[in-house]
Amino acid sequence: MKIGSFQWMKSLNRSIILNKIRTDGPISRAKIARETKLTPPTVSSLVSELIESELVIESEQGESLGGRKPTMLVINSGRFYVVGLDVGPKTIRGVLVDLSGILIIKEDCPIPSTITKEELLILMKEMVSKVVSSHSEKEVIGVGIGMHGAVDVESGTSLFAPILNLRDIPLKAELESEFNVLVKADNDVRAMAFGEYWYDREQQCENMVTVNIGHGVGAGIVLNGKLFHGEYDLAGEIGHMTVDMSGRLCSCGNIGCWQTLISGPAIAETAVDLLKHGATSQLREMVNGDLSKIEGKSVYEAALAGDKFAIDILQKTGEYIGIGLTNLVHMLNPAKIIIGGGVSDASEFILQQIKETLAKRGLTDQAKATEIICSSQGVYGTAMGAAALVLGEIFEGSSSPVN
The missing domain is CATH 1.10.10.10 (Winged helix-like DNA-binding domain superfamily/Winged helix DNA-binding domain)
Known part of the structure; x- marks a missing residue:
């Protein structure tokens, strides 16, 4: 390297x-x-x-x-390379891209359920070495990191990775010391959002939001072509906006957060609750009667098999997503909203409901017509976005040149 x-x-x-x-x-x-x-x-x-x-x-x-x-x-484009890492909570995914953002190679490795921050840093360093090992003749000029949880962007420190239960991981300092290149670290959803912005050369929107709906719900906000972090890097935690004052308890400790209605675990919980109250569905047979085995993915698979119960749950989820996105449109007025994460795989069951809900609730014709699409980046979208963090640092300058 x-x-x-x-x-x-x-x-x-x-x-x-x-x-x-x-x-x-x-x-x-x-x-x-x-x-x-x-x-x-x-x-x-x-x-x-x-x-x-x-x-x-x-x-x-x-x-x-x-x-x-x-x-x-x-x-x-082919003279220098950039590495992108998507870290956690269960997997590290790594990509190598050239300066035009073309994917050269991709790799992944599991993260043990119990791991120290020192061990996690070792895994990250090994992943960087792995993705560049077959292209050692090329110069690597940066490493981007999309880290799950809270990240201090300025210092490049992972403040808290909740599922890994790790705090204060010096991502930037450790990898810059190891590889002597520029390292950019950010929250995984913001990294994914910046990738959606950066790689869309044909229809690049200066104001757009990417909403990741998976185990949790978060957003990456691009305003005027720049990632918006907020005063203390908290911008985008939209999964924790309250939408139901008498709703479910959220992992954050509050009641009725948006993610308690639309996340993968929320979809599974809805299915289990209804089945316990006598609803009929193929899901029972799919899990051999053990309702504790039902996941969001199970509901999606049942819907694909034509199960009306599962289809209804996903369509209702689409309506709930649409309500939250309507609030987002009224607050930020983005040109485009991109939905990513595991729940976006069910686009055929949720996307129409999302659009119909926005069309009913939007304040103006322009708000109602806000473009909403599901991401096509796939599971390596965050790693690609992490690489884009470095490409943005290299290429982007202020709009006010100095002669």
Whole structure:
């Protein structure tokens, strides 16, 4: 594994030029200067540095506007790599991507049910080494981490990973010390959300929300093209907004949180409660009468088999999701909402109900028409998003260049 250090990339103008080439390349130096408002000498000088660093290469010549044909610039996508890690609660997933975000390799390993933070860090380091081992000739210039639970983004510290019951894990410090590269760490849902934003080159929305519905419920919020963290990195904990004052007890200690109605365990609990009160369903046979074995996935599998009981539960879940998303639309007014996590696999049973609920409850025609889709990223979406955290650090600059 080779190491590439790009501390000098912190330069604002370099980032602006590099991102311009990433989004609009092949592009000429003159066009970069016109569209970024940087002076031609500034662009020429910084492009020369980018070419020398091998982040940018010259490609074919462009169309002449009356003089000599301009030389076009593109990102040297295959020269450097970035690692993305999705950590916990049961699995570490790792990816290796090039600078254009193309997936090169993916790996995973289980996390033991009982583990110390030192042992978890060892597993993470081993995963980084594993994903780059077959491409050791390439330089790795960063590692991104999407960590379940609460993360202090500035220090890159996992404050609390609840299912692993671990606190104060120095993710950034440990991996930067081990590999001597840039390390970015964030909450897993925010990492997934940034990946949804970053990789959608065709329909990139500057204001969008990704809602992860699995064992719990959380959101990653992108505002004006940047992840929104809130004052103390708490933004996005929408699973704990109260929607039923007389509802179920939530794991957070409150009553009637949104996730007590729509999460995977909530779907299973609803099914079990109804079956205990005499409802009929294939689910009983699927678990040989042991209702304790019913999971959210079981309900989905029964629905796929045509079980009306299971289909009704999922459609009702879609309605509950729609109510929460309507609140989200009224609060943030995003252009797009993406639903990820295990529950999103049941899109054929929930998505129509979600949209119909928003159409009934939205305040305006624009609110009612907010785009809602299920993620297509799959189980490696968070790891890909973690890699995007590093790509965003490399490429994105302020919109106010300095000549």
